[in-house]
Amino acid sequence: MRARHQTSHGWGRVLHAEEEVLRPERQAMLERLVAKDPAPAVGNRRSYGDAALNSGGRVIDMTRLDRCLSFDAGTGVLEVEAGTTMGDLLALCAPLGWMPPVLPGTGEATVGGCIANDVHGKNHHGAGSFGQHVLSLTLLGKDGARQVTPGETPDLFRATLGGLGQTGVILSARLQLVPCKGEMVRVRERRMDGIAEFLSAFDASRASYSVGWIDATAQGDALGRGILEEGEVIAGDAPPPGRTRRVPVALPPLLVSAPAVRLFNALYLRRVPEAGRDRERPLADFFFPLDRLHDWNLVYGKKGFHQFQCVLPEGEEQALTPMLERIAESGLASPLAVLKRLGPGRAGMMSFPMAGMTLAVDFPNRPEAEALAMELEWMAVEAGGRIYLAKDTLSDPDLMARMYPEAGEFARIVTEADPKGHFQTDLVRRLKLRDPR
Amino acid sequence: MSNESWLILGATSSMARAFARAVAERGAMVLLAGRDMADLEHVAADCRLRGARGAAALAFDARKPKGFEALIDRLCAEAGTLNVAVFVGSMPEQSEIDADPALLARTVEQNFTGPATLLHRLAPQLAQRGSGTIVGVGSVAGDRGRLGNYVYGAAKAGFATYLSGLRNRLGREGVHVMTVKPGFVDTAMTWGIEGMFLVASPDQVARDIHRGVRKRRNVLYTPFFWMGIMGIIRTIPEALFKRLKI
Ligand SMILES: Cc1cc2nc3c(=O)[nH]c(=O)nc-3n(C[C@H](O)[C@H](O)[C@H](O)COP(=O)(O)OP(=O)(O)OC[C@H]3O[C@@H](n4cnc5c(N)ncnc54)[C@H](O)[C@@H]3O)c2cc1C
Numbered sequence: 260m261r262a263r264h265q266t267s268h269g270w271g272r273v274l275h276a277e278e279e280v281l282r283p284e285r286q287a288m289l290e291r292l293v294a295k296d297p298a299p300a301v302g303n304r305r306s307y308g309d310a311a312l313n314s315g316g317r318v319i320d321m322t323r324l325d326r327c328l329s330f331d332a333g334t335g336v337l338e339v340e341a342g343t344t345m346g347d348l349l350a351l352c353a354p355l356g357w358m359p360p361v362l363p364g365t366g367e368a369t370v371g372g373c374i375a376n377d378v379h380g381k382n383h384h385g386a387g388s389f390g391q392h393v394l395s396l397t398l399l400g401k402d403g404a405r406q407v408t409p410g411e412t413p414d415l416f417r418a419t420l421g422g423l424g425q426t427g428v429i430l431s432a433r434l435q436l437v438p439c440k441g442e443m444v445r446v447r448e449r450r451m452d453g454i455a456e457f458l459s460a461f462d463a464s465r466a467s468y469s470v471g472w473i474d475a476t477a478q479g480d481a482l483g484r485g486i487l488e489e490g491e492v493i494a495g496d497a498p499p500p501g502r503t504r505r506v507p508v509a510l511p512p513l514l515v516s517a518p519a520v521r522l523f524n525a526l527y528l529r530r531v532p533e534a535g536r537d538r539e540r541p542l543a544d545f546f547f548p549l550d551r552l553h554d555w556n557l558v559y560g561k562k563g564f565h566q567f568q569c570v571l572p573e574g575e576e577q578a579l580t581p582m583l584e585r586i587a588e589s590g591l592a593s594p595l596a597v598l599k600r601l602g603p604g605r606a607g608m609m610s611f612p613m614a615g616m617t618l619a620v621d622f623p624n625r626p627e628a629e630a631l632a633m634e635l636e637w638m639a640v641e642a643g644g645r646i647y648l649a650k651d652t653l654s655d656p657d658l659m660a661r662m663y664p665e666a667g668e669f670a671r672i673v674t675e676a677d678p679k680g681h682f683q684t685d686l687v688r689r690l691k692l693r694d695p696r
Numbered sequence: 697m698s699n700e701s702w703l704i705l706g707a708t709s710s711m712a713r714a715f716a717r718a719v720a721e722r723g724a725m726v727l728l729a730g731r732d733m734a735d736l737e738h739v740a741a742d743c744r745l746r747g748a749r750g751a752a753a754l755a756f757d758a759r760k761p762k763g764f765e766a767l768i769d770r771l772c773a774e775a776g777t778l779n780v781a782v783f784v785g786s787m788p789e790q791s792e793i794d795a796d797p798a799l800l801a802r803t804v805e806q807n808f809t810g811p812a813t814l815l816h817r818l819a820p821q822l823a824q825r826g827s828g829t830i831v832g833v834g835s836v837a838g839d840r841g842r843l844g845n846y847v848y849g850a851a852k853a854g855f856a857t858y859l860s861g862l863r864n865r866l867g868r869e870g871v872h873v874m875t876v877k878p879g880f881v882d883t884a885m886t887w888g889i890e891g892m893f894l895v896a897s898p899d900q901v902a903r904d905i906h907r908g909v910r911k912r913r914n915v916l917y918t919p920f921f922w923m924g925i926m927g928i929i930r931t932i933p934e935a936l937f938k939r940l941k942i
């Protein structure tokens with residue numbers, strides 16, 4: 260099979276890799292490829308850093324393996340190839356009365372990517388992580404295909420879910436979908452005046468889906484102000500999808516300069532009236548708001564951006580205050596800043612979620628931003644939290660065991676599954692995730 | 697629900713798969729024909745889930761005309777409007793053909809005489825029903841013999857000329873024939889080849905074809921701008937063209 264030579268990048272466009280990309284169009288080709296010359300699999304490269312990069316090596320692009328193989332409309336059990344995107348699944352299943360149990364913030368993420376990062380959605384506090392709804396998966400390694408299930412191969416399952424592709428190539432998965440009442444979401448939006456109000460509103464919220472947008476430029480009394488969105492899926496047919504737009508080229512980073520962001524955020528906050536409002540939105544608009552603008556990552560200019568995402572354990576939420584203060588003082592925050600309550604649900608050894616609060620903020624790629632992100636990471640670690648590897652560009656190998664207590668066990672199982680290290684990626688090398696601890 | 701049935705030849709191609717999805721979503725019956733049966737079964741399962749009235753995987757090798765009859769019978773067993781879309785094709789490197797001229801016959805079989813033979817056998821049955829559409833995927837490469845791929849181009853040109861005649865014949869009987877000329881499309885055929893530009897996605901091409909069928913277009917360049925590009929390339933005088941490397 261012909262390979263394509265290209266320079267690839269993570270979604271943040273900070274880290275790059277010269278690669279040979281193979282893109283099998285069907286299972287037989289993929290199986291041959293992995294048996295002969297194994298390489299890490301990648302999806303749509305919506306990971307921000309280098310989780311889906313392999314500098315100087317080869318990767319297998321999974322996006323053409325995107326078929327739904329079977330579906331039981333009675334039980335909601337769906338078997339799909341790993342390259343299927345979440346947006347496609349949502350559009351396909353909702354009219355049949357079912358939906359994916361967990362959806363990340365972009366519909367472009369593939370099933371394989373959602374498993375390998377054990378992603379969380381706006382319903383994590385209730386529904387847990389994506390991997391908790393995976394009934395079984397077919398994993399390809401140098402020795403062929405094997406079925407991996409939580410019951411029969413618990414160790415390999417827990418090393419594969421959130422396992423960053425290190426145990427092999429996920430070919431397909433059986434997922435348990437959840438019933439879906441209709442194609443619309445009733446969204447209640449309320450302004451939050453500060454971090455304290457935000458945290459108590461999350462505590463009090465009974466909504467299935469909830470997420471907070473934060474004005475990360477606000478300081479003083481307004482620190483942590485923002486908008487809380489709570490959603491419930493309701494009956495109704497979605498209108499035909501509107502036009503999407505595309506950012507054509509890397510823009511000068513003016514739009515993410517401090518004054519522009521302050522202005523934007525102030526206006527964005529006022530969109531929601533003082534008394535709050537209720538809206539009805541199509542599923543895809545609610546779950547994947549950023550997908551309306553293709554290639555929006557180009558808004559940060561040629562140098563790209565970092566996303567810092569951490570979770571702070573329950574009881575340590577007060578650590579958010581100094582973090583938000585540092586972010587606001589820095590003048591580096593972009594309008595994309597998200598706060599959300601997470602539950603305890605996680606499916607794998609290296610899964611990100613833990614019960615507590617997660618904060619995600621984008622910073623344009625400047626030297627000060629690196630220092631800030633490292634400082635924030637330290638604050639999170641000190642509080643007993645961790646950062647999300649799907650977003651990371653900057654972390655330190657020495658912090659891994661502290662943030663991910665099962666990192667040693669993970670390294671052991673992965674080494675057993677892939678002793679020659681065929682599936683290593685740039686992230687795994689950078690953070691030494693294969694090293695025994 | 698639609699009463700259409702589509703026989704799709706070369707249904708493992710990503711362009712064909714995207715087209716199969718588009719007609720499946722409208723409730724058509726899809727008959728997916730090709731050589732990789734396991735993969736065709738996956739396409740069939742996917743089409744059923746996406747709304748196809750039915751879907752089946754059928755064995756088809758463009759170089760084995762003995763098998764054509766079974767396909768034709770299978771299609772003609774369906775009630776309603778019968779349609780065919782031909783996506784089969786292969787594009788060996790010109791240098792490979794130069795090294796092994798036996799490949800020339802195979803290229804012509806796969807891109808032209810194989811599918812044309814099948815269409816020729818099917819034509820009377822479609823004429824008898826007095827409805828339906830035949831979609832034949834050729835290529836912009838058939839518009840002019842170029843240094844880089846003139847055997848493939850010649851096969852596609854032959855196919856296009858055949859389709860033009862078939863259109864003339866079947867148009868009178870209520871059957872529409874559409875010739876499709878894609879430019880560069882992001883499929884297995886072009887993946888990793890240097891020098892590709894303005895590459896369209898298979899989905900984009902499938903949508904164009906689908907719209908073209910509804911509008912009963914005769915010749916469809918997809919994406920549309922290839923009509924302009926090929927218009928220019930066709931007007932270059934042969935005396936000059938023979939010295940160019942485009
Ligand atoms: C706008 C936006 C919003 C987001 N929101 C969320 C969110 O709300 N929650 C959340 O958890 N994440 C979120 N993310 C992150 C995203 O969901 C994850 O990075 C996800 O893994 C991306 O999927 P992908 O298919 O692009 O995978 P890639 O980024 O291509 O790959 C991710 C990892 O999966 C591995 N992998 C991919 N496919 C396979 C396979 N078939 N077999 C084995 N390994 C494989 C790769 O090797 C790599 O390690 C968001 C990202 C963006 C851009």
Ligand SMILES: NC(=O)c1ccc[n+]([C@@H]2O[C@H](COP(=O)([O-])OP(=O)(O)OC[C@H]3O[C@@H](n4cnc5c(N)ncnc54)[C@H](OP(=O)(O)O)[C@@H]3O)[C@@H](O)[C@H]2O)c1
Pocket residue numbers: 706707708709710711712730731732756757758759782783784785786787806833834835836877878879880881882883884885886
């Ligand atoms: N990609 C482009 O840029 C481009 C541009 C213009 C035109 N086209 C045309 O578009 C069509 C689809 O091609 P594609 O780009 O999607 O490439 P592709 O994936 O290589 O598709 C070609 C298809 O033809 C099938 N095929 C080849 N020989 C066959 C045979 N003897 N019998 C049965 N089936 C056979 C292949 O089946 P197997 O899987 O069994 O091999 C495959 O399904 C082709 O006609 C091609 O010439 C492509």
